[in-house]
Amino acid sequence: AQSVTQLGSHVSVSEGALVLLRCNYSSSVPPYLFWYVQYPNQGLQLLLKYTSAATLVKGINGFEAEFKKSETSFHLTKPSAHMSDAAEYFCAVSVDTGRRALTFGSGTRLQVQP
Amino acid sequence: GAVVSQHPSRVICKSGTSVKIECRSLDFQATTMFWYRQFPKQSLMLMATSNEGSKATYEQGVEKDKFLINHASLTLSTLTVTSAHPEDSSFYICSARDDREAGNTIYFGEGSWLTVV
Numbered sequence: 592a593q594s595v596t597q598l599g600s601h602v603s604v605s606e607g608a609l610v611l612l613r614c615n616y617s618s619s620v621p622p623y624l625f626w627y628v629q630y631p632n633q634g635l636q637l638l639l640k641y642t643s644a645a646t647l648v649k650g651i652n653g654f655e656a657e658f659k660k661s662e663t664s665f666h667l668t669k670p671s672a673h674m675s676d677a678a679e680y681f682c683a684v685s686v687d688t689g690r691r692a693l694t695f696g697s698g699t700r701l702q703v704q705p
Numbered sequence: 706g707a708v709v710s711q712h713p714s715r716v717i718c719k720s721g722t723s724v725k726i727e728c729r730s731l732d733f734q735a736t737t738m739f740w741y742r743q744f745p746k747q748s749l750m751l752m753a754t755s756n757e758g759s760k761a762t763y764e765q766g767v768e769k770d771k772f773l774i775n776h777a778s779l780t781l782s783t784l785t786v787t788s789a790h791p792e793d794s795s796f797y798i799c800s801a802r803d804d805r806e807a808g809n810t811i812y813f814g815e816g817s818w819l820t821v822v
Contacts, residue, residue, distance in 0.1 A: 625811075637813075686809075691802070692754055697747075
């Protein structure tokens with residue numbers, strides 16, 4: 592079975608600062624990896640996904656993530672935080688066998704200080 | 706991008722009644738849809754996998770007779786919470802896999818807040 596660990600339930604950065612949200616995964620087969628963002632009382636929006644093509648994945652809103660197999664990591668970054676980036680971020684993993692459902696991490700709440 | 710619509714967004718029902726939540730993929734076909742439950746300030750927990758034309762697959766600990774899932778077409782899955790109790794109050798989110806896309810991309814609905822009083 593696959594799993595995801597998100598280090599840090601809360602991350603606070605200043606506006607304009609680098610955003611780094613950490614995600615480590617565990618999977619016995621090649622994984623697909625995703626980052627989703629959730630704004631209060633809303634569903635999830637796909638930010639980006641890794642599907643075994645390029646290891647550096649660019650997503651929407653200036654976010655990107657790098658797949659590092661040796662570190663089993665898929666950390667999310669953004670060079671300069673905006674106030675509108677404040678939200679809950681979820682890392683998720685799935686594999687191409689079985690139900691292929693997403694398994695989510697516990698989430699990281701990003702706060703952006705003015 | 707692909708759009709998944711969920712309805713209703715908020716519903717309040719009396720204890721003991723049933724409530725149905727619909728999940729539609731608006732611009733793609735989805736053989737497989739998923740239903741998740743999310744408690745406040747927590748992550749999403751998979752409840753069941755809904756497959757068009759066949760029975761849903763439920764996760765361990767999820768009562769299939771209480772959470773009825775029907776996936777009658779390639780664009781619609783429904784979740785019916787039967788004999789609802791206050792502890793069923795939660796945020797329910799559906800998602801759908803786009804049959805056209807490789808890489809197992811899954812799109813989410815806007816979620817439905819269920820409050821059982």
